[in-house]
Amino acid sequence: MVKVSPPKDLLQILLSVLFISVMIIACLWIVRPFVLGFAWAGTVVLSTWPVMLKFQRLLWGKRSLAVLVMTFLLLMLFVIPVALLVNSLVDNSGPVIAWATKGNMALPTLEWLHVIPLVGDKLYTGWNTLVESGGSAIMAKIRPYIGTTTTWFLGQAIHIGSFLMHCGLMLLFSVLLYAKGETLGNGIRHFAFRLAGKRGDAAILLAGQAIRAVALGVVVTALVQSVLGGFGLAIAGIPNATLLTVVMMLCCLVQIGPLLVLIPSIVWLYWTGDTTWGTVLLVWSCVVGTMDNFIRPVLIRMGADLPMILILSGVIGGLIAFGMIGLFIGPVLLAVSYRLISVWMHEAPLPQDAPDEVVELLEEQEERMLK
Template sequence: MKNAQKGWDLAQIVFSLLFISLTIVACFWIVQPFILGFAWASMVVIATWPLMIKFQRLLWGKRSLAVITMTLLLILVFIIPVALLVNSLIENSGPLIAWLGSGHLQMPELQWMRSIPLVGRKLYSAYHNLVAGGGTALLAQVQPYIGRTTGFFFAQAGHFGRFMMHLGLMLLFSVLLYWRGEQVGQGIRHFAFRLASRRGDAAVLLAAQAIRAVALGVVVTALVQAVLGGIGLAISGIPFATILTVLMILSCLVQLGPLVVLVPAIIWLYWSGDTTWGTVLLVWSCVVGTLDNVLRPVLIRMGADLPMILILSGVIGGLIAFGMIGLFIGPVVLAISYRLVSVWVHEAPAPHEDPLAVVEELAEVDAESHQLKV
């Protein structure tokens, strides 16, 4: 019996793994409704933690006063504007589509199309036939191309109740993380160190840098540009300014900038004869459009520099995977993965050999192995 106990107990290993797997699945099942809210709160807290520490120093070292201040800032600066934007998007999407299909949409004649060599008359004729039907015909022609996309965005915004629930969870978890941030951070670092020693600890710190870089350099810049652009649209009298502000947030997050929305609004003002407000919006758009060149580098230096293609993929993929919350979570996940993989790759020196020499060496080895087989 003693000899039998010296070897590996296969049954014990199998049942142990099975029990651990069932425990992990059960825990995930229980906390699944809170995962997105907690991830969102983690990103917000990590990005704003230095600000909270400054408030704590100013408020006589009282953590409770600093937490209350940060909670009020989150409500006033983040939660209320986002909730109002989503709510306005839901309320105004129906009237906007009805207006497009009501026949009141008037398009310019574009007489200059006739002067285009070879294809000018055909282009003008096709465009004139399309415009002749008014907004209904135009919407019917465009709908096959943008119908699914528009419906997708409105459907995502339509989950207003779930989105507000995640906002509430984000606020609750943010308060808890602000209150016990040091203990939570130390616990995560301890767990990572237990898993992978110093590599695990470094991975946690790099993940925090990536989160701060995305939150400050991308999300904050996009929100500032979009809000300022929305203020300009509202003051200039552009209809559906709130929906256009939401579109500006999306365009800024995917690094297209606010001018994608502002330039058509300027053209519409001049076309409608309101040159005064058109000029005002033009000047304001120049300021808003160039703001990211000053704001983003300053904020990104607080975190880590990241490729724009990674941010673009994270925003689009996160929106598809998680809905509106994915706009913020998607870039963070990809940024963390990118930073970890980048550090792991650079632990080894880059190859300096001539690529042709490496290929020839591999070909010789392959030929020798083939001769040995023969």
């Protein structure tokens, strides 16, 4: 007996898909102002969830007390320092923009090269010969690009109101996620399982590992190094220590390290004759510059090992796409995508055939088709 399937109403299917698409777009449009804050809060909560559970066990099993403690820690250790750093960057951006965009910008003559023993005079002569032979023309060509780039990067920090709003939303959403984390996590896993079965559930768990790896192994390490390095700059009396701390945090996020800021500061102290604080900052810089070799491996083991080029691309791309908050969101998005694609690729074995054999087989198939 042949079972005849009922005819499908094509118009009904099209209208159903259209209605669902409109509903999804409308919902995303409504929650659009909160997406970045929620993503930031999810990253923070997922990374610090084990810490919250430890506080809960210490506080007689009271979730409310543990959430209160975690909120206070986020406020004191993360939100307030980051807000102060961004505010300092905004306050100091005016002179930098003016210097980069003014018309009389020229290469320096570097008179201090004379002081260097043996090679100082030769370096001074060579440098000024280069400047006189074409340095001014080169500077005139690159000046517009320097001004535009500097204005763009520092202009990102002008949106401090938006950044502080996201900080507030992050804190609010973190409180809600700490309080109802298990329920939300089970809901996300249930939705993923409904979409793709066990593979969808595994994808959510792998995404959580990638988020924790980035947050702990990269962001936390960068914050620790930059805060300690900034503390050393302030104690040593370096001018604009807060602004330099912001630059140091950016260098740590892109895996350059804090020494790019600390070494010139040490040189400046010795140059001005303050050898005592220069030596103190030198010792402190050795500690701060090498501590990531001990902190990062321990933290990354809690998540997943990720390529540094991925983190670098995420930080720079996130900054360009989302502004200051993209420093934290960009690496997370790339890390999650990388982990999911990597696991999907490893579900199939590596190709065992030699490249020449594969090419010959394809050529034979093409010849048969032509015949």
